[in-house]
Amino acid sequence: MTGFDTLPNAPLQRLDLSWLRPFGVELAVLRLDLIDPLISGNKWFKLLEHLRVAQxxxxxxVISLGGAHSNHLHALAAAGKRFGFATAGLLRGHPQDTxxxxxxxxxxxxLHWLGYAGYRARHQADFWQPWQAHYPGWHCVPEGGGGPLGANxxxxxxxxxxxQLAALGWSDYxxxxxxVGTGTTLAGLVLAEAGAREVHGALAVPLDHGVPAQVQALAGDTGYQLYQACRGGFAKVDETLRGFMTACEAESDIPxxxxxxxxxxxALREQVESGAFTFGTRLIFLHTGGLQGRRGFT
Ligand SMILES: Cc1ncc(COP(=O)(O)O)c(C=O)c1O
Incomplete structure (x- = not known):
């Protein structure tokens, strides 16, 4: 189990989109999707401290859990193969071929399929016990690589x-x-910024998933804002979203x-158009990857 400690660098690129220009909002994108073909996006960062503990x-x-399209399990399995450790995945629902x-x-x-009720039990205190008995000594990582280790x-x-700001011609942002899914990545940014800059999180899950409480537990009350962005449910995809993505990809080449x-x-466009940001605001959009999961939507 070696090599995962050397984090690859993500390029920071200007993202010039037509709907930003009238409002004078400047955007750069940190392309975590480009750091690795398999351990892509925020996943390497979320796994890093968990893998250090396991080592x-x-x-x-290492055991963890997720759904049949899980970006997290995908990255963990790829990391296990690459860096030489065994992995087990506990999956939501019944066997699916994705x-x-x-x-x-x-x-x-x-792989172990837990059914839906079995997967819902993941927050119970004794959830991991049978798996620790099944895989003695293995390290258990919470759903999505979350918690304080993921945030750090x-x-x-x-x-x-x-x-990379200077290379972009920016002195600051x-x-x-x-x-935001679990809020772990956002919490990490909030901790690193320590109030110096605001972190804006667009919720990809409904509010009843408890994200505000999770973020508060990891990063406190200040330095961030959350916006509802799930558009009716986590896996819900509507025509407005499809059209918007097609237009942005055509303008920017960013998948x-x-x-x-x-x-x-x-959700950023909606906020920009509602006048939430003053002229000249500079924001960094974090591309959190997840492109492997897109195969479930073609
Ligand atoms: C592509 C992608 N972006 C963002 C997130 C949300 O990250 P977090 O759970 O840290 O809020 C996830 C889920 O982990 C994801 O797969």
Whole structure:
């Protein structure tokens, strides 16, 4: 289990979109989607500290959980294959044949389908017990690589952007804009910014998923704002979103997926058009990857 400690660098690029220009909002995008063909997006950062703990404990393998299109399990399975540790994935629902699941199998991940009720039990205190008995000594990573370890890894994202500002001709920036699922990535940015710049999170999940409480537990009460952006449900994709993504991709050559980055960018347009940002505001949009999951939507 070696090599995962060397984080790849994400390019910071100008993102000049026609709907930003009338409002004078300048946008750059930190392309975490480009850091690796498989361990893409925010996932490497979210896994980093978890893998350090697993290495420290000399765990023979790492177990985590997710759905049949999970970007997190995909990255974990790829990391296991690349860096030489065993992986097991606990999956929501009943066996499904998706492109993601086929990749998980190809990467050598052991798969266990928990059904829906079994998966809902994941927050119970004794959830991991049978899996720890089944895989003695393996390290268990919460859903999505979340918690304080995930957030600490994501705090490293901020420096990647700061070190490239000058090359963009920017002396500074005013804030971040990103998609939020569990809130772990946002919490990492909030911790790293320590109130110096606002972190704006577009919620890809409904409010009853408890994200505000999770973010508060990880990063406190200030330094961020959350916006509802799920458009009726996590997996809901409507024509407005599809049209918006097609137009943005045509203008910018930056690939988006509908569940996170597409919804986050559309929520940014809504805020920009409502006058939420003053002329001259400079924001960094965090491209959190997830493009492998797009295969479920073609
Ligand atoms: C592509 C993508 N973007 C954003 C997120 C949200 O990240 P977080 O759960 O840290 O809020 C996820 C889920 O982990 C994701 O897969």
């Amino acid at each position: 420290h404990l000399q765990a023979p393998g 492109a993601t699941v086929r990749d998980l199998e190809a990467f050598g991940m052991h 890894g994501c705090a490293l994202i901020v420096e990647q952007a700061r070190s 005013d804030g971040w804009w990103l998609a 988006l997926e509908p569940l996170y980055t597409g919804k986050a960018l559309l």
